[in-house]
Amino acid sequence: MSDLVELLLEGLPPDAVATDPDVTAAYRRDMAGFCDAGAPAVVVHPATVEQVQHVMRTATRLRVPVVPQGARTGLSGAANAVDGCIVLSLTKMDRILDIDPVDRTATVEPGVVNAVLSRAVAAHGLAYPPDPSSWESCTIGGNIGTGSGGLCCVKYGVTAEYVLGLDVVLADGRLLRTGRRTAKGVAGYDLTRLFVGAEGTLGIVVRAVLALRPAPAPQLVLAAEFPSTASACDAVCAVMASGHTPSLMELMDRTTVRAVNAMTRMGLPETTEALLLVAFDTPDPAADLDAVGELCRAAGATEVVPAADAAESDLLLEARRQALPAMERLGTTMIDDVAVPRSRLAEMIDGVAAIADRHGLTIGVCAHAGDGNTHPVVVFDAADPAEAARARESFDAIMALGLELGGTITGEHGVGLLKKEWLARELGPVGLELQRGIRSVFDPLGLLNPGKVV
Amino acid sequence: MSDLVELLLEGLPPDAVATDPDVTAAYRRDMAGFCDAGAPAVVVHPATVEQVQHVMRTATRLRVPVVPQGARTGLSGAANAVDGCIVLSLTKMDRILDIDPVDRTATVEPGVVNAVLSRAVAAHGLAYPPDPSSWESCTIGGNIGTGSGGLCCVKYGVTAEYVLGLDVVLADGRLLRTGRRTAKGVAGYDLTRLFVGAEGTLGIVVRAVLALRPAPAPQLVLAAEFPSTASACDAVCAVMASGHTPSLMELMDRTTVRAVNAMTRMGLPETTEALLLVAFDTPDPAADLDAVGELCRAAGATEVVPAADAAESDLLLEARRQALPAMERLGTTMIDDVAVPRSRLAEMIDGVAAIADRHGLTIGVCAHAGDGNTHPVVVFDAADPAEAARARESFDAIMALGLELGGTITGEHGVGLLKKEWLARELGPVGLELQRGIRSVFDPLGLLNPGKVV
Numbered sequence: 001m002s003d004l005v006e007l008l009l010e011g012l013p014p015d016a017v018a019t020d021p022d023v024t025a026a027y028r029r030d031m032a033g034f035c036d037a038g039a040p041a042v043v044v045h046p047a048t049v050e051q052v053q054h055v056m057r058t059a060t061r062l063r064v065p066v067v068p069q070g071a072r073t074g075l076s077g078a079a080n081a082v083d084g085c086i087v088l089s090l091t092k093m094d095r096i097l098d099i100d101p102v103d104r105t106a107t108v109e110p111g112v113v114n115a116v117l118s119r120a121v122a123a124h125g126l127a128y129p130p131d132p133s134s135w136e137s138c139t140i141g142g143n144i145g146t147g148s149g150g151l152c153c154v155k156y157g158v159t160a161e162y163v164l165g166l167d168v169v170l171a172d173g174r175l176l177r178t179g180r181r182t183a184k185g186v187a188g189y190d191l192t193r194l195f196v197g198a199e200g201t202l203g204i205v206v207r208a209v210l211a212l213r214p215a216p217a218p219q220l221v222l223a224a225e226f227p228s229t230a231s232a233c234d235a236v237c238a239v240m241a242s243g244h245t246p247s248l249m250e251l252m253d254r255t256t257v258r259a260v261n262a263m264t265r266m267g268l269p270e271t272t273e274a275l276l277l278v279a280f281d282t283p284d285p286a287a288d289l290d291a292v293g294e295l296c297r298a299a300g301a302t303e304v305v306p307a308a309d310a311a312e313s314d315l316l317l318e319a320r321r322q323a324l325p326a327m328e329r330l331g332t333t334m335i336d337d338v339a340v341p342r343s344r345l346a347e348m349i350d351g352v353a354a355i356a357d358r359h360g361l362t363i364g365v366c367a368h369a370g371d372g373n374t375h376p377v378v379v380f381d382a383a384d385p386a387e388a389a390r391a392r393e394s395f396d397a398i399m400a401l402g403l404e405l406g407g408t409i410t411g412e413h414g415v416g417l418l419k420k421e422w423l424a425r426e427l428g429p430v431g432l433e434l435q436r437g438i439r440s441v442f443d444p445l446g447l448l449n450p451g452k453v454v
Numbered sequence: 455m456s457d458l459v460e461l462l463l464e465g466l467p468p469d470a471v472a473t474d475p476d477v478t479a480a481y482r483r484d485m486a487g488f489c490d491a492g493a494p495a496v497v498v499h500p501a502t503v504e505q506v507q508h509v510m511r512t513a514t515r516l517r518v519p520v521v522p523q524g525a526r527t528g529l530s531g532a533a534n535a536v537d538g539c540i541v542l543s544l545t546k547m548d549r550i551l552d553i554d555p556v557d558r559t560a561t562v563e564p565g566v567v568n569a570v571l572s573r574a575v576a577a578h579g580l581a582y583p584p585d586p587s588s589w590e591s592c593t594i595g596g597n598i599g600t601g602s603g604g605l606c607c608v609k610y611g612v613t614a615e616y617v618l619g620l621d622v623v624l625a626d627g628r629l630l631r632t633g634r635r636t637a638k639g640v641a642g643y644d645l646t647r648l649f650v651g652a653e654g655t656l657g658i659v660v661r662a663v664l665a666l667r668p669a670p671a672p673q674l675v676l677a678a679e680f681p682s683t684a685s686a687c688d689a690v691c692a693v694m695a696s697g698h699t700p701s702l703m704e705l706m707d708r709t710t711v712r713a714v715n716a717m718t719r720m721g722l723p724e725t726t727e728a729l730l731l732v733a734f735d736t737p738d739p740a741a742d743l744d745a746v747g748e749l750c751r752a753a754g755a756t757e758v759v760p761a762a763d764a765a766e767s768d769l770l771l772e773a774r775r776q777a778l779p780a781m782e783r784l785g786t787t788m789i790d791d792v793a794v795p796r797s798r799l800a801e802m803i804d805g806v807a808a809i810a811d812r813h814g815l816t817i818g819v820c821a822h823a824g825d826g827n828t829h830p831v832v833v834f835d836a837a838d839p840a841e842a843a844r845a846r847e848s849f850d851a852i853m854a855l856g857l858e859l860g861g862t863i864t865g866e867h868g869v870g871l872l873k874k875e876w877l878a879r880e881l882g883p884v885g886l887e888l889q890r891g892i893r894s895v896f897d898p899l900g901l902l903n904p905g906k907v908v
Contacts (some may be wrong), residue, residue: 189889239642245668373638
């Protein structure tokens with residue numbers, strides 16, 4: 001037994017420490033493509049804060065890198081192992097410790113699955129809004145690490161806005177408590193927010209106080225077909241400029257619509273260039289959809305179909321939820337995550353079409369249109385090295401376009417390994433230097449998720 | 455002329471540099487009591503980003519401390535000068551550079567007054583919600599520095615939630631651009647949020663991209679009288695637990711109500727122990743007020759009076775807005791700013807009453823009750839050293855109570871000089887060490903607002 005494993009076992013039960021390469025190999029990577037992954041020396045599954053502290057103390061003592069993991073549903077390689085590391089899986093720490101309807105807070109361990117929390121708080125008439133596509137399997141710790149978004153963000157915001165306070169085990173094993181349980185608080189620098197989106201590079205989140213909201217009313221969805229992405233984006237801008245706050249505003253381009261039809265036989269309209277879904281969970285959603293329907297028609301929609309009820313609404317949302325699985329049936333996929341000001345959305349989507357043409361590739365775009373957050377999905381044949389290279393080039397071209405339009409290289413998926421070089425470009429040298437400085441304050445030995453983010 | 459002034463004049467016009475002690479003395483302090491203030495060597499009023507950079511380069515070259523200032527309406531001494539410093543007043547940088555109704559953003563310079571921005575965006579059907587009491591005079595830069603709140607936060611949140619991106623001049627004069635113009639973005643550590651509430655200790659905010667919201671409907675207000683603060687707080691908890699989201703929920707205790715009556719002759723009910731104001735800006739505010747009125751009665755309200763219209767609503771809100779001026783007529787005041795989980799609000803308010811008794815002082819409490827954010831106002835005779843000492847003790851006892859109840863020493867006023875020692879207590883040694891480490895990354899020479907916050 002190695003020194004590392006021996007020391008780990010001093011503070012962890014034997015079944016929480018895995019070294020069998022067949023087992024550890026399963027923990028090498030998340031769901032990102034085009035990212036390297038190393039071989040972990042050991043995978044640990046602590047069940048308590050004290051055990052996490054023991055792991056970090058051990059790592060510090062032996063100078064072993066640590067890669068924290070949740071459900072490994074991430075799309076940027078942030079959870080990929082590095083050679084010889086400890087993979088620190090938080091999935092066993094999955095208790096919901098408290099739900100408080102008066103304070104509208106939930107206190108949870110990091111391994112709680114997003115959907116489990118959502119259902120638990122729903123029983124109290126409350127909602128935890130952030131709803132990434134992987135919500136049935138991704139964990140709150142992973143959501144915090146990557147700063148996850150989802151479909152609801154246009155009205156309800158992203159993970160960062162729901163994290164009030166954290167317990168964090170630092171690189172050296174000390175426990176830090178940040179933030180608050182109160183609705184407001186400005187005591188010192190906002191360390192809580194610093195950990196959101198830090199992808200495990202600043203410390204290990206072992207407990208989170210989350211803000212909840214009253215459960216919204218069921219949403220009613222409208223579908224609108226457009227003869228061009230430009231006209232669909234005009235409609236998006238018109239809706240936002242006229243003061244509406246939809247609970248969801250999603251766009252699927254023709255490539256995506258066809259892929260969904262091919263998989264699901266949903267019979268979505270294939271003749272349109274862009275399908276826009278808009279939802280409201282307001283007191284009178286039908287009236288709001290009427291108003292938005294008018295704006296869509298004025299922007300050039302050829303067909304506007306409001307759902308009559310919740311069942312029809314669910315069907316339309318299901319089409320959107322199947323977009324990525326449907327694209328994945330067409331070949332190997334790489335999903336990008338570029339957000340632009342919503343006033344630039346048309347330029348972004350048309351620009352992606354031009355990039356697809358230029359690289360001779362299929363790229364389908366679905367977008368959280370209300371947020372200007374696009375997910376171009378590049379499809380390619382991984383067995384064809386030239387095509388794979390073109391895929392990677394087009395992926396990068398999409399990020400370059402996003403920055404050119406005043407956007408960001410990542411709206412909600414994070415940086416990880418996949419976008420590390422692009423992050424440097426977005427931040428510039430001054431920003432990068434400060435970010436590295438902050439990282440050194442928290443992790444002077446560079447043990448936490450080395451090689452990721454900055 | 456000193457070297458400092460000579461160098462400053464190389465990059466600033468003469469009328470932007472003041473050294474006359476009669477002039478500079480006016481820039482010594484903000485509105486906090488019990489805080490030391492030094493004598494500035496010079497007060498500068500730059501008008502451009504380049505001029506701010508010149509000031510910081512000069513300060514770095516000569517190792518002169520710099521104290522940034524907005525309108526000096528702060529309540530924690532964060533803007534107080536230190537001896538020999540450069541006071542860097544941002545009030546001349548007061549342009550609104552852009553308002554974009556599609557992206558729902560405003561781009562502003564730091565010296566823009568909150569109310570000026572609010573009115574400008576209202577002309578586009580938009581709102582910038584954070585509304586500190588000083589909103590007619592305080593600046594956006596100051597709001598960002600202190601992380602300001604206000605009356606609307608129970609529904610619309612605090613300043614931090616509206617700052618998307620910043621341009622910041624660093625201590626050495628370099629320009630940093632943080633954040634984004636997009637609705638979403640997770641590229642790297644959230645430096646933007648780090649600057650909010652940093653009270654000018656990390657850099658000089660010279661431009662901000664702010665998120666806006668559609669202008670809400672006019673709010674309708676209900677007043678409810680309670681025979682005890684406990685029953686009023688029960689009502690607050692019941693309203694929140696039952697899923698309502700008021701646009702305002704304010705509590706005034708009897709001392710405060712009497713003070714307002716004495717000043718304004720508003721004829722508020724003086725026999726009640728607590729007056730609760732609840733407002734809705736929903737599509738049907740009267741229905742929501744009905745429901746809340748029922749909850750108030752169930753919690754023990756002796757009288758429930760919904761306003762019939764906007765004029766009556768304004769009158770009730772005016773009573774709340776006059777609370778602090780009214781208390782200031784009773785003597786010298788010190789306003790505290792302790793936030794607790796709203797489930798602990800009754801314990802907090804009753805605890806403050808006990809502290810007032812114990813110290814033989816008048817302490818009136820008004821509270822952003824929906825946020826659990828109390829503002830106990832300690833009244834004392836500043837000419838009586840013993841009473842002033844008791845006032846300071848009671849002020850500290852209030853903070854101790856807030857921490858005991860799981861709260862924070864500051865909900866929205868910030869730390870500054872006033873609460874620096876208490877911040878250390880709230881953060882604990884690990885948190886404090888990390889906060890200091892972050893500060894050193896941004897300001898290794900310790901020139902920015904020295905002696906404040908951490």
